[in-house]
Amino acid sequence: MNTFKADIEEIRRRAKEKMDDGAVTSSYGADRERVIEVLNEVLATETVCTLRYRAHYFMAKGVHAPGIEDEFLEHANDEQAHADRVAKRITELGGKPDLDPAGLATRSHAQYGSAETLNDMIKEDLIAERIAIATYSEIVRWLANDDPTTRRMMEDLLATEEEHADDMAKLLARFGG
Numbered sequence: 001m002n003t004f005k006a007d008i009e010e011i012r013r014r015a016k017e018k019m020d021d022g023a024v025t026s027s028y029g030a031d032r033e034r035v036i037e038v039l040n041e042v043l044a045t046e047t048v049c050t051l052r053y054r055a056h057y058f059m060a061k062g063v064h065a066p067g068i069e070d071e072f073l074e075h076a077n078d079e080q081a082h083a084d085r086v087a088k089r090i091t092e093l094g095g096k097p098d099l100d101p102a103g104l105a106t107r108s109h110a111q112y113g114s115a116e117t118l119n120d121m122i123k124e125d126l127i128a129e130r131i132a133i134a135t136y137s138e139i140v141r142w143l144a145n146d147d148p149t150t151r152r153m154m155e156d157l158l159a160t161e162e163e164h165a166d167d168m169a170k171l172l173a174r175f176g177g
């Protein structure tokens, strides 16, 4: 039984809560504290996605599915690179990257999952990518021109998550039952 749920509307609502009525300051534009808070949720999301893809990489090794473990590993490495960019941006904004394992899953937009079959692994990854696409799109719209540097970074991440979702959709068509 796959318990991985994705109420994307609810997750988007929760992510958006942080962005509501953000104060605007003259020099920087965005509400720095709030941007740091939102970025720490992105950092948690990227970290949870790194861990999930790495677990899937090792689990897929035992399965006869040529090429699939390489795909999982590639995505794990992409998510780790995303996490690093986000952590760096948090420090540039004067914040502290929150990588405390306690509460990591709560701060993350996407879930870690509990898949045991290849089919469920791919589905979980696809759901997580779709959640990231939905929440990152909100963040890009919210940042607008108030913090163009952070917005451009989020646009880069968004583009990669779209590629990831496409990769997973193709794998699901190949290996999904």
Ligand SMILES: [Fe+2]
Binding pocket: 046, 049, 078, 079, 082, 157, 160, 161
């Ligand atoms: Fe990512």
Ligand SMILES: [Fe+2]
Binding pocket: 049, 075, 079, 129, 132, 160, 161, 164, 165
């Ligand atoms: Fe991704």
